[in-house]
Amino acid sequence: MAAMDDSVPIAPSRGRAAKGAGFARTGRAILIAASSLLLLGYILAPMAWLVSSSIQSEREIVSKPPHWIPHEPTIGNFAAIFASRESAVTYETRRSRDPASGGFIPSTAKNLLPSLANSFIVASLVVILNLLIGVPAAYAMAKIRFRGRQASIYGILATRVIPDIALVVPFFLFIRNLGLLDHLSSLVITYLAVTVPFSVFILINYFESLPDELDKAARVDGCSRWQTLTKVFLPLATPSIVAVILFAFLASWNEFLLALMFTQTPQSQTLPIVIASFTSDFTISFSFINAAGVIAVIPPVALAIVFERYIVSGLTAGAVKG
Amino acid sequence: MVEIASVSPMSTIAATARRHKAAVRSSYDERSALLFVLPFAIVLFAVAVFPILYSFYISLYSLRLTRPNRVPFVGFGNYVTVLSDPQFWEAVQRTVVFSVMAVAATAIIGLLIALLLNEEFPGRRVLSALLLIPWAIPSVANGLMWKWIYDSNYGALNGALLQLGFINSYMVWLGDANKTLALIANAFVWKEVPLAAILLLVGMKTIPADLYSAAKVDGADAVRRFFHVTLPALGPSFALVMIYETMMAIRHFDLFFLLTEGGPGDASHVVAWRIYVETFRNLSFGTGAAMSYILALATLALAYIVIRMLTRRV
Numbered sequence: 001m002a003a004m005d006d007s008v009p010i011a012p013s014r015g016r017a018a019k020g021a022g023f024a025r026t027g028r029a030i031l032i033a034a035s036s037l038l039l040l041g042y043i044l045a046p047m048a049w050l051v052s053s054s055i056q057s058e059r060e061i062v063s064k065p066p067h068w069i070p071h072e073p074t075i076g077n078f079a080a081i082f083a084s085r086e087s088a089v090t091y092e093t094r095r096s097r098d099p100a101s102g103g104f105i106p107s108t109a110k111n112l113l114p115s116l117a118n119s120f121i122v123a124s125l126v127v128i129l130n131l132l133i134g135v136p137a138a139y140a141m142a143k144i145r146f147r148g149r150q151a152s153i154y155g156i157l158a159t160r161v162i163p164d165i166a167l168v169v170p171f172f173l174f175i176r177n178l179g180l181l182d183h184l185s186s187l188v189i190t191y192l193a194v195t196v197p198f199s200v201f202i203l204i205n206y207f208e209s210l211p212d213e214l215d216k217a218a219r220v221d222g223c224s225r226w227q228t229l230t231k232v233f234l235p236l237a238t239p240s241i242v243a244v245i246l247f248a249f250l251a252s253w254n255e256f257l258l259a260l261m262f263t264q265t266p267q268s269q270t271l272p273i274v275i276a277s278f279t280s281d282f283t284i285s286f287s288f289i290n291a292a293g294v295i296a297v298i299p300p301v302a303l304a305i306v307f308e309r310y311i312v313s314g315l316t317a318g319a320v321k322g
Numbered sequence: 323m324v325e326i327a328s329v330s331p332m333s334t335i336a337a338t339a340r341r342h343k344a345a346v347r348s349s350y351d352e353r354s355a356l357l358f359v360l361p362f363a364i365v366l367f368a369v370a371v372f373p374i375l376y377s378f379y380i381s382l383y384s385l386r387l388t389r390p391n392r393v394p395f396v397g398f399g400n401y402v403t404v405l406s407d408p409q410f411w412e413a414v415q416r417t418v419v420f421s422v423m424a425v426a427a428t429a430i431i432g433l434l435i436a437l438l439l440n441e442e443f444p445g446r447r448v449l450s451a452l453l454l455i456p457w458a459i460p461s462v463a464n465g466l467m468w469k470w471i472y473d474s475n476y477g478a479l480n481g482a483l484l485q486l487g488f489i490n491s492y493m494v495w496l497g498d499a500n501k502t503l504a505l506i507a508n509a510f511v512w513k514e515v516p517l518a519a520i521l522l523l524v525g526m527k528t529i530p531a532d533l534y535s536a537a538k539v540d541g542a543d544a545v546r547r548f549f550h551v552t553l554p555a556l557g558p559s560f561a562l563v564m565i566y567e568t569m570m571a572i573r574h575f576d577l578f579f580l581l582t583e584g585g586p587g588d589a590s591h592v593v594a595w596r597i598y599v600e601t602f603r604n605l606s607f608g609t610g611a612a613m614s615y616i617l618a619l620a621t622l623a624l625a626y627i628v629i630r631m632l633t634r635r636v
Contacts, residue, residue, distance in 0.1 A: 028441075035438045036449055043452055046512065049478045050467045064492075066481040137362030146355035152363065159370045163573035163621055165594045166614035169380060169601055170373035193369030200362060225354035254460035256576045261602065272462035279466050279580055286470050293463045304458035308451040311458075315517065316524045 050297070054078075054290035061287040077291035081112050106284045108277060111266040112292055115274040122184055122270060123252035126191045130199045130248040131241065133192070138203030139229045143215045153204075159197040164257055167193075172261050186262040187270065191252045198251075199244040205317040206240035207233060243314030246307055250300050271296050374618075381611035388605050400612035409588075410596065410613070416503060417592040421571035424507040424514070428567050429560065431511065432518025437548075439519065440526045457516040465580030468509035472496045472581075496582055499589035506577050506590060514570060518563045525559025526552065565625050572621055593617055 053061055055073045141149055171190055180186040210233065218228040234241075256272045263269045275296060278289045304311060384396045404410050439450055456464070471478045472495040480492040496502055529552065537547045575594040578584060584591040584599065597617065601610030 029443075032438065032441055032443050035434070036443070036445060039435060039438060039449060040452070042512075043455055046467055046471060047455060049471060050463075053470065062476050064476065064481070065485050066476060066478055133361045133365060136358035140355040140358035144351050144355040144358075146352050146359075148359075149355075152359060152366070155366045155370055159366065161569065161622055161625060162370065162374070163569070163594075163614070163618055165573050165575050165597055166377065166618040167369070167373050168597070169607055169611045169614055170376040172601075173380070173607065174373075174376070189368075193365055196362065196365050197369070225351070225358070229358075250458060254462075256460070256462050256579075260579070272460050275462050275466060276580060279469060280583075286473070286476070289466055290470060293466050297459045297463045300458040300460065301455050304454040305451050308454055311454060312450075312520055315520055 047297075050290050051294055053287055054294045056287045058285045058287060061285060077285075077288045078295075080109060080288065081291060081295065106278060106281060106288070108274065108281075109288070111269065111274045112271070112295075114266055115269050115271045116295070118184060118268060119253055119271040122187045122191065123249045125188045126195060126252040127245050127248045129188070129192055130195055130244055133196055134199040134203055134244060135234070135237075135241070136229060138200045139207055139233055141200070142204045142207035143212065143233075144225070156197045156201055164194065168257065168261055171258065175262055181262055182264045182268045184268050187252075187255075187259060187268070190258050190262070191255060194255070194258075195248045195251050199248060202243050202247070202314050202317050203237070203240050206237055210236055239310060239313065240317075242307065243310045243317075246303055246311055247314060250303065253300060377611045377615060380607055381609075381615050383608050385607040385611075386605055387607065396608070400608045401616070404609055404612050404616065409591075410593075412588065413591050413593045413596045416590065417572055417594070420503050420507055420510075420574075420590075420592060421568055423504060424510045424571040424574075425564060425567045427507065427511045428514045428518050429563055431515050432522055432563060433556075435515065435519035436522035436526055437552075439523055453516045453519060455516075456513045459513070461513065461576040462580060464509060464513050465577050468505075468512075468577075469496070469581050472505055497586050499586050502582055502586065502589045506581055509577055509581070510571065510574060514567055518567060521563050521566075522556060522559050525556045529555045561628065565628050568624060568628065569621050572624070573617065 049068075052068060052070060053066075054077055055075065056067065056070045057072065057074050057076060060067055060070060060072060137152075140146065141152060175181055175186045175190070178186075180189070214232055214236075215228060218232045219225075223231065254272065255270075256276070259270045259273050260276070263273055266274075271292075275289065275292050278284050278292060381400050382395060382397055383393050384400070385393050435453065439446060439453075474480065474492060474494045474497060477495070479495060480489070483489045484492065496505055533551050533555070534547060537551050542550060573594055574592075575598060578590055578592060578595045579598070582590045584595045593613070594617070597610055597613045600606050600613060
């Protein structure tokens with residue numbers, strides 16, 4: 001399939017060959033169009049169903065067969081999430097809120113907004129710390145020769161092989177002994193541990209692709225190592241820094257296992273944890289859960305589509321050596 | 323970079339000049355490098371070195387949070403307990419079944435997508451941007467989305483199959499022990515396929531174009547070119563995808579927690595789920611740590627074997 005097109009007619013009977021090439025070209029176009037549609041459906045159909053059922057009422061969501069396109073679209077589920085803070089939703093009040101459907105808005109709905117804030121705080125802190133820790137380390141490993149350089153690079157590789165589930169036991173005891181259970185800082189620390197090696201990886205790759213002469217020239221001009229990094233390399237490293245910000249943010253925003261271990265109350269629970277707590281509650285309407293799911297999905301999807309280039313180059317840079 | 327530079331004569335001169343200055347420079351360089359790397363080294367120690375050692379240490383003790391004051395040393399007792407438990411081996415079996423299904427499907431679908439995106443056609447850019455969506459969303463959103471699709475009363479799968487005439491009445495999906503692992507694998511594959519496709523696409527882009535023109539001159543059609551040029555040249559990228567996805571599948575936890583909690587019965591009780599149950603529900607940290615250690619070693623060994631196998635064939 002890779003080189004199906006541009007079949008240049010070599011045969012002497014030019015007319016027939018050209019006709020054959022024409023057929024091949026139409027066939028190729030049909031094949032590509034069909035597989036593109038198939039791929040589009042494969043990616044988007046599950047997401048479309050998530051979005052569609054998030055704007056259905058409790059009454060509509062239980063229709064058989066399902067309404068693929070809502071007949072009476074409602075933003076009630078989203079309104080419930082953003083209004084739940086003002087008045088606590090209880091078993092008694094939730095019916096009055098959506099009388100037509102007897103809306104199954106759980107009392108834990110009021111935890112969603114704080115958990116959204118928690119997710120943002122944790123992800124932002126992890127991004128900032130990733131840059132502060134990762135950039136100098138990557139610069140040193142890419143451009144300065146020092147003892148222990150090779151060992152640090154092997155260390156990074158090792159961290160990428162260890163399963164996160166294997167880290168859970170030591171992490172949990174470590175965090176408990178520090179007295180940080182149920183604090184946002186427990187998440188920041190452990191997410192840092194999970195994200196920083198990958199960030200350094202991306203940055204090393206990028207710094208190594210910048211010419212050594214830049215480094216030498218800056219040093220000859222009397223720059224200290226710190227100045228060389230901040231004034232010469234940092235302005236040139238924007239693409240890799242954008243990639244680091246994206247990966248650290250997405251990893252923290254999406255992380256589930258560690259947050260499940262360390263958080264117990266709404267004061268530290270992140271969005272995935274609150275949503276997961278809904279899915280195990282059978283009294284909650286799926287249309288409401290899906291609305292919460294849509295909220296969790298919007299930021300990463302927006303970032304992925306806007307910064308597609310940076311993500312793809314970061315993924316491949318990380319993969320080439322990993 | 324360094325290797326290439328040292329070959330050219332210009333930089334040999336520079337290197338000689340640098341060697342004169344080296345005595346003055348290097349101690350400053352060593353010091354600044356140390357300062358630059360220190361915060362990272364601390365984090366690396368916290369994430370890699372310390373947990374591995376600490377986890378091993380815990381695995382030698384009978385640490386149960388139900389009786390926190392008595393923590394006897396049991397040597398390799400926890401490992402013996404874990405490895406002689408038939409339930410553990412059943413979990414291993416399920417993990418293997420899940421991983422084989424998930425990795426094979428991810429590699430095949432990823433390859434097909436990469437083949438498509440390797441072509442030039444209008445809309446390709448949009449398609450590759452949309453491809454990132456499954457990769458980017460939280461696993462919790464992925465889990466609840468599929469749980470709802472598979473829902474036996476109101477889910478999309480039943481609805482679509484009924485409307486298309488494939489089934490006559492609504493069926494039980496996740497609750498059917500024979501289907502559970504395959505359905506969870508499907509949700510896993512949907513999220514993992516974009517990365518596999520991207521890595522394979524990068525591999526395809528590095529195949530020299532003259533290999534294809536040579537094959538064409540030899541009269542190889544598109545199918546032959548795929549099997550004799552594209553596939554062999556993709557060896558390293560395929561190895562990478564298989565290793566990475568195997569590691570991801572073996573350790574996968576989120577979907578098992580969100581979709582089935584190990585059920586129905588024990589149908590989706592895989593090793594990762596078992597570690598969680600043993601540690602955080604039975605509060606037996608010693609055996610939990612021993613199990614995580616076994617899982618980590620198995621992952622390493624498997625990665626090594628796959629690399630050996632694939633590099634020998636190429």
